[in-house]
Amino acid sequence: MSDEVLIKVDGVSKKFCRSLKKSLWYGVKDIAKEAFGLSSGHDRLRPEEFWAVNDVSFEVKRGECLGLIGRNGAGKTTLLKMLNGLIKPDKGRIEMRGRVGALIALGAGFNPILTGRENIYVNGSVLGLTKQEVGEKIEEIIDFAEIGDFIDSPVQNYSSGMQIRLGFAVASTLKPDVLILDEVLAVGDANFQSKCFQRIGKIVESAAVIFVSHYAYQIKKMCDRVILLDHGIMVEDGEAGKVLETYQNSQPLQIRESLILRGDDVREVAIENITTKVSTGEFLEFDLIISMEKKAQCAQSYLNLVDGADIVHAQVVIPDLERLIPYGHNRYHIKIGPLFLATGRYSGNFMLYGSGGKTTLAHLRHCFNFEFLGVPNLGPVYYPPSTVTPLRHQDKLSRKLLNE
């Protein structure tokens, strides 16, 4: 990391307007003010306006990668747009040194009727590459994008994956001094993604990078420092691991309205006595209380463990519950595990079906929450344990190798 500061953001703020009609009208007034050279009023909020970015300051040096995290609507994209010169700040000052490149909108300028090859030239030109620069790199771009013979076919025939790969292949040939990454670090399948990481890694070495992502593992991998934005305010600025932890802990596992659907024959259903903290390899336990008007056969029973974004991390089939549930008050103790999830907060969706799976006896959404302590979330959902035992030399393969 050199000492060259390439990005300097000082007390920057930006306001937006909630209402469209007012926003358009303010737009007219702002244009008039701009044209007449008046600069007053930027620091005040007009009716329906709010601060999308509020007093943010930081510096990024060459060779450094700064992560920018925050919930949706925290002001990250707005900040990036200001760094990119697309919109002007309402307060503060931004200094950018050198050539600025952004991997934000892949495939900008693409026209679906033109071929991939033609679109490479268009996209390259929009990104600031000269015809000569594109010409020198075109084979490399086509190769990287893995489009093959389709390169001379109209882009409207491409799948969305192909279009994105092509866009990435062109955009990643930029060699900027400042690189802005808005959630586009890698696209495509796992293979392609590792190619992307490799390329970005090379650029990062010689540029000042600012990177926005929702994936904690990407931020951890790429960034030394991270800034946490919340409603436009810079809440924390520090070492990656620490800020990410603050962010993940601040996400309330919203106890959203838990939905309970009961079949006609079910008088009451509830979950009690849940284990609130589970560690790797341990069990989640809870009591199911189900009160029946008349006995019913439970045909299927599932429990889904979901995260804050309703992504299913585990589906548990409970065959022991596929039994006749008698009339009256019933209580079952259910034990799930051993569990090998990622660290985080989870919620449970519980389903009981009757008569061959066609009727619902009970459907409980977000009926309980628990905290899991395991491996940090690296993307996937299942983290089984492993053991390694060194083998003695007397096995067949070793003997064979020794005799050769």
Place this chain on the structure above:
Amino acid sequence: MTVNKQTHHLTVYTPESAIRHPGKLLSEMFRDLFASRELAWRLFVRDFSARYRQSFLGYLWAFLPPIVGTFTFVLLNQSGILNVGDMSLPYPAYVMIGTLLWQVFADSVSSPIKTVTAAKSMLAKINFPREAILISGMLEVLFNFIIRLVLLVAIFIYYGIVPPVTAPLALIGVFAIFCLGFMIGVLLTPLGILYTDIGQALTMVLSFWMLFTPVVYTPPTSGLLAGLTFINPVSPLIVTTREWLAVGVASNFIPAFIVFLVTLVLLFGGWLLYRLAMPILVERMGG
């Protein structure tokens, strides 16, 4: 080998209006104009290729509007419905030239709002010289005009009209019409991006505007139409250009010249406004 990385192009963004530093603003404007030439060409080629690749008749479509237009008015004149007054040219030639010149004007007025609206998502996401969008539109208008010149040549040959000495000056006239249309279009663009009314009203206004321009008939000498035609800035330009091209006189030169000068000044103003307004438009236009 040490590479001196200390001298780098510095870009500064502040809330201040760029007009406060006119020298810097001017040099940036011209720098961007120069930088946008390759991109403008590429965007033009892109739109051009895409448009005609999907059509069977292809470039022929550029010819049809003027042919249809001329034919309509010739028919109306012959059947006595339209009373066009005296003119020093065969009527079909008068109409064809008038229509071609009017088309340059109308296309130029509509071009800026059209091209900027189409490029909204690109403008909102990537920083590139904004002039490129306007220039690619200009190139399209220019190309359409050049294609239609073929029709002009055909009409001249058919009626045995020999272009007078002043014919080459007509190019300046066309340029002036082009600048006037473009100036109006660019000045309307910031407002037109925010409020869609402008773009919608434009087609309507243009067809009405043609009625009080000497495109297909000479202006009457009295009445409302005469008055409107008189104050219409397009009139002297069209009259002068047509006369230069086919007749050899310049009856309306002084007004034409004044219009041209004012146009150039306002065109620069429009360009300036476009530049200053763009970040504000990007904020509010989405895409």
